[in-house]
Amino acid sequence: AQEYFSVISGHTLKLLPEFLRFFVAMQEFKRHYEPYKERCLRMTQRAALEADPYMAELFQKPARQFIQEKHYERVAADYIGKFSYACTGVSTDQITALDFLNVSMGILVPIHQFRFDEVATRARLGSHFIEDEIVAIDSQPEAISLKGASGNTYLAENIVVATPASVTQKLLGLAEIREACQLYVTHVKAQLKGSLSRYELNLFSPTSEIILTALQWDGSYLLYSRTKEADLNQVCDSFSVLRTVDWEKAMYVMGRAYMEQRLNDRMYIAGDHNGLGLEPTAISGMYAARQILAKN
Incomplete structure (x- = not known):
């Protein structure tokens, strides 16, 4: 059975020690990642990685292995991994530790939008x-x-x-x-199931073909899935499709x-x-x- 909980809840408090380990790991990553980005402005990424063994190791290491080494498996499964899944369309078994940590920065630092004119x-x-x-x-x-x-x-x-x-x-x-991963986006007018309707954003684990639901300004929803024929009835009591967009090669994240x-x-x-x-x-x-x- 699926387990549902909000970001701030009793479930969060129970995992506080693991959250602390996650934050410590992220601070360590940030200390290395900021200089790495500076190096990438003046040298190739390969040279920038080789200049720091910590970064070079992250490029080769699976995200799942990194999570296990840092001992925050439950937090990754219940929270961080879902955010990563929403950003990449794949599980932590399929991406590098470097990509996983880079994506995870979005939890700790502001995310900005821009419009290309x-x-x-x-x-x-x-x-x-x-x-x-x-x-x-x-x-x-x-x-x-x-x-x-x-x-x-x-x-x-x-x-x-x-x-x-x-x-x-x-x-x-x-x-x-x-x-590359595949992403399929369906824009719908819908009534989401149960507690899902209470939140602007719902994230799911990689075991779900539905990746996320996102409420739009007009009351409609964007539903992201990793399969083209995903059953939207899993998250909707009722819906009508407004538009679909298929990305057969969405992001090159595996390997x-x-x-x-x-x-x-x-x-x-x-x-x-x-x-x-x-x-x-x-x-x-x-x-x-x-x-x-x-x-x-």
Whole structure:
């Protein structure tokens, strides 16, 4: 049978010693992670990991093993693991300790939202913005040639490939990348079951195909699941579907494959291919930009 409890409850108090061990582990991680991010601005992630054995070990270690070593298994199962599942779509058996701890930071530090203004960005770039689909990349001694689906060919001194991992793999002929999880989002007008209707956000354990329910401003809900045909009656007394979105390759979170950021002196890769999240993505882009600007 499913067990339900809120974040602040008697259940929480019973696990207070484990919560303390979790917070101690997170403080240790933060002391290493902040300098790691700074290093990633000026060197590859591989070099940044090798500079700190603690971080290098986290990249290889399964999250489940880390949790066991730090002795907060019940807190992970009942609380932290559910938050991680909501963020990644997979269990702690399937991700690295580094990704798990990075995601867990969202419990301790503020989470911000931002809106990408596509119109303003296009206007700022002006004639420098070219819209095309690149289907092939060929690095020659004199220049890098990019073939577009339009039939046009573009020449560049330097390029940054900032595409989803599977696209990057195909364009550059990479041997191995991390495996992707699948996420399926259903927007519904619904009456949630029982106590689920009392909360804006409900998180579930990885044994559930339903990952989370999130109340929206208009009273509707977003339901996230890891299977395409998830039975929404598990969480809804009644519902009507407004829209569905399928992400067959949502996030590349499984495995230990490492994607090099610098293929040569002119070709760079940016993205969250080696570490999950928007922040690692942005930092990898800044690293590539700094390397290119340093040549001028």
